[in-house]
Amino acid sequence: MLMVLLQTMRGGLAEMAKLDPVVRERTDKLDAVGNTTAAIGKGFAIGSAALTALALFVAYKQTAGIELIDVTKAEVICGVLFGAMLPFVFSAILIGAVGRAAFKMIEEVRRQFREIKGVLSGDEKPDYVACVDIATQAAILEMIIPSVGAVVIPVLVGFLGGKEMLGGTLVGVTASGVMLALFMANSGGAWDNAKKYIESGHFGGKGSVAHKASVIGDTVGDPFKDTAGPAMDIIIKLMSVVALIIAKMI
Numbered sequence: 001m002l003m004v005l006l007q008t009m010r011g012g013l014a015e016m017a018k019l020d021p022v023v024r025e026r027t028d029k030l031d032a033v034g035n036t037t038a039a040i041g042k043g044f045a046i047g048s049a050a051l052t053a054l055a056l057f058v059a060y061k062q063t064a065g066i067e068l069i070d071v072t073k074a075e076v077i078c079g080v081l082f083g084a085m086l087p088f089v090f091s092a093i094l095i096g097a098v099g100r101a102a103f104k105m106i107e108e109v110r111r112q113f114r115e116i117k118g119v120l121s122g123d124e125k126p127d128y129v130a131c132v133d134i135a136t137q138a139a140i141l142e143m144i145i146p147s148v149g150a151v152v153i154p155v156l157v158g159f160l161g162g163k164e165m166l167g168g169t170l171v172g173v174t175a176s177g178v179m180l181a182l183f184m185a186n187s188g189g190a191w192d193n194a195k196k197y198i199e200s201g202h203f204g205g206k207g208s209v210a211h212k213a214s215v216i217g218d219t220v221g222d223p224f225k226d227t228a229g230p231a232m233d234i235i236i237k238l239m240s241v242v243a244l245i246i247a248k249m250i
Contacts (some may be wrong), residue, residue: 028196035189042185049233053174056240063247064163079165083172087180091228098223101138150235154242163250181232188225191217
């Protein structure tokens with residue numbers, strides 16, 4: 001609950017409410033603490049996902065009747081390499097989805113600035129519903145491919161490549177996904193906090209070259225820590241569950 005409260009107390013709300021500038025300074029500090037707290041919490045989450053995937057993998061191995069997964073076999077090592085690739089593919093899809101949704105939102109804001117003349121002056125209210133619709137539709141539609149992929153891929157690998165190849169795929173996706181999730185949770189939070197640190201007056205402050213670089217880092221860091229990183233937990237567990245369900249059919 002503390003993490004949620006700290007994360008939601010954004011400085012943008014303080015600015016829109018036209019509060020005293022000192023409020024923005026305090027919310028930035030709270031946001032920085034929230035980023036660090038979230039990164040720690042996500043570490044526990046991915047650790048839990050790794051243990052769950054390990055338990056499911058053992059169950060899959062027993063259900064499928066596999067005595068030993070031999071990494072010298074071609075199908076096994078192909079499965080490991082393929083599985084290790086999947087977290088990066090899913091991450092790319094998710095980060096791209098965030099970018100596409102953001103650009104749609106920007107275009108909608110620009111449209112309202114052009115067509116609703118009183119928005120900038122405060123005489124008219126903007127169309128908030130249109131922006132909420134863009135975010136909602138993107139959250140649903142952009143998740144179709146990764147969601148279906150996490151379910152379909154284990155089925156295809158299992159029936160086309162065999163139970164040992166599927167076992168290798170689970171090993172690869174777990175090992176790669178855990179490392180990637182930890183990296184994204186920590187680096188995303190660090191980039192976000194770096195921007196706040198520079199905006200507080202360090203390394204030239206706002207408008208400096210360091211600040212411009214930190215804005216780019218934060219733009220990448222947000223989908224890292226809030227979208228792609230947490231999604232790795234779900235992908236690891238979901239693929240393991242699907243593999244266990246189809247184990248006796250292979």
